Amino acid sequence: MTAPMGLLYSETEEELRAAVRSLLAARCDPKSVLARIETDRPHDPELWQTLASGIGAAGLLVPEKLGGQGAGHREAAVVLEELGRAVAPLPYLTSAVLATEILLGCDSGDVAPLLRELASGRQVCVPAVPLTLAPGGPLPAAVRDVGDGTLTGTVTSVADAVAADVLLVLADTGLYAVPAASAVLTPQVPLDLTRPLATVTLDAAAGTRLADPATARAAIAGALLSGAGLLASEQLGIAEWCLTETVRHTRVRHQFNRPVGSFQALKHRLARLWLDVASARAAARAAADALATASPDAPLTVAVAQAYCAGVAVRAAEECVQLHGGIGMTWEHPAHLYLKRAKADSLALGTAGHHRGLVADFAELPAP
């Protein structure tokens, strides 16, 4: 068979999925997620260690010579599907995808030690940018270098900052690595408790310069593209859990002396949702494959995946809440975790509307 099989999962990917899934089933069930998210430590550092170094998931995007797995976006996408399925409170998207891609984009020897730390999971590094920052959009200019890599400024809605050892900061003079300890982190109350947000305030904080302004901006733009493309896989995982769980529930829940899943009105809603999820899988796989092969088509494919998958995840979570009836409105049932993650994800790395605007450019369908 010579035809490219870009939209399917390889055997290696399925093995990786099985490993991640069984780890999360054992250590990240909905009960433990619920127990953790309202504490001071919403992230689970021990679980992160196992995922990052035990399974080697943190270094999938990092070349072997820099201490990583030398795998790629297709594999990272599979990990994100599983993390979405478990609404896992882990800094994967921020550290293993966004920060890693920024560092890889810096393309200089200075980033190698930090990349090694990231790839091994020994350190968590997150970009100090708002989670809503989108590919193809303007980059922030909130941080100034007041002299010799001494940074001052405030960035809001920084995801996973509270779990970070190192922050990657874009300043007017380039990209800097700043120890999280030298920044003031003010936790926000996030819509999605599984991906905590903080305001990062730098007040003459010392940073190590990693790249000049042009390189930094290009590296961040590239990371945002990868992040948006791979976020589609997380959204797919969320949608899949919601569909599976809702189907399971409607098969066993009886009302009017019948399983509620036997009513046509509900069957049709679930069948439509299944169609959407199957389509989201194709879109998310296409984005992961385009990124993995550095296809010139990647920016359009990523925009298509984001414009589509964000809505599917939200709809799946909303249907999950509704079709669970009263149970779906309770704190103890995990449906709300998925709804909150799905809705927050629909703002992360650009809204569907933003990505449709990008599609308009790529497909040459200009606005009036």
Add this chain to the structure above:
Amino acid sequence: MTGTTATADELRVRVRGLLAAHPPATTPRTDFLRARFDAGLAWVHYPEGLGGLGAPRSLQTVVDAELEAAGAPDNDPRRIGIGLGMAAPTILAYGTEEQKHRFLRPLWAGEEVWCQLFSEPGAGSDLAALGTRAVLDEDTGEWVVDGQKVWTSSAHTARWAILIARTDPALPKHQGITYFLCDMHAPGVEVRPLRQITGEAEFNEVFLTGVRIPDGHRLGAVGEGWAVARTTLMNERVSIGGMRIPREGGMIATVAAAWRERPELRTHALHQRLLELWVEAEVARLTGERLRQQLAVGQPGPEGSGMKLTFARLNQEISGLEVELLAEEGLSYEDWTMRRPELVDFTGRDAGYRYLRAKGNSIEGGTSEILLNIVAERVLGLPPEPRDDKDLAWKDLAR
């Protein structure tokens, strides 16, 4: 190649042999298609002698690609879709050796067009409720068929029909049905055009009055017609949506072209809808492509049962948007003259025609509502709704 599995390379050698013996440029179309059938390259997964080589189905793409590259004529799948997509696999599964050898070759070469006499005025989505009767004439061994069928595309050009009729009204509706191969030229077969919302008569009503069908044209056992029909219906859904389309192919192409070429028509509201539909069309293309890749590695996914639903909805929404985009022009219609087209073709037609014809996409080949039930029950495993007609004799059902 008997007893062994053909490889892609062996098939390529065979294709080259066929092309050498029957150069497409100088061989009449039908002769070429017959030769292709005889070489086992029509549908490679069919048995030898019946147009195939018993090879894996996935290898058909190798043959098709080689022949297309050589400019060989293809049998037009739109013209003979019912024969290729439905009649052939059913005859292969249930036919006698004699039936297979009589019908498959002319069917494949397009010499004999087939139509499908399934739906009735009172039995569309509830197909098993059909009332067309077939009674065995003990003296002649022939079946005598009376009834009315509807929505029969190609009935006016078809030579043969697949037909289901009730042979025992005392049994519940899914039983007592028998499957026949009906000669459309037999006395008592009357085809009347059925004019549709487009103004055209692409479909027909077919009236069957005392039509005599020899018992040798029965497909499967007496009373087992429902099981046979299910094979046909399953293949119908497989044949829809298996096509490979390029990005911005299909109906989104014309509306995107109009958007680019005529800036004076653009509004912000239309822009948002256009982009949403463009994205959905692209995702549908990727979903179809993923399904194709699954088939190619021999792991067909259940996505196939959903593709028809998606395409029906998209065709309807996109063509509706197109009429609106055209503003004043959208008020005009190309031609209401009653015509009888041989092919259904959305290209080269007005937006108004596309809008109206697309309405049929969610009805023909299984309504979207029925297909959603199928997805819900067979893919998701949701329980069926209670059915109080299941065990009642057909003759006692309310009508």
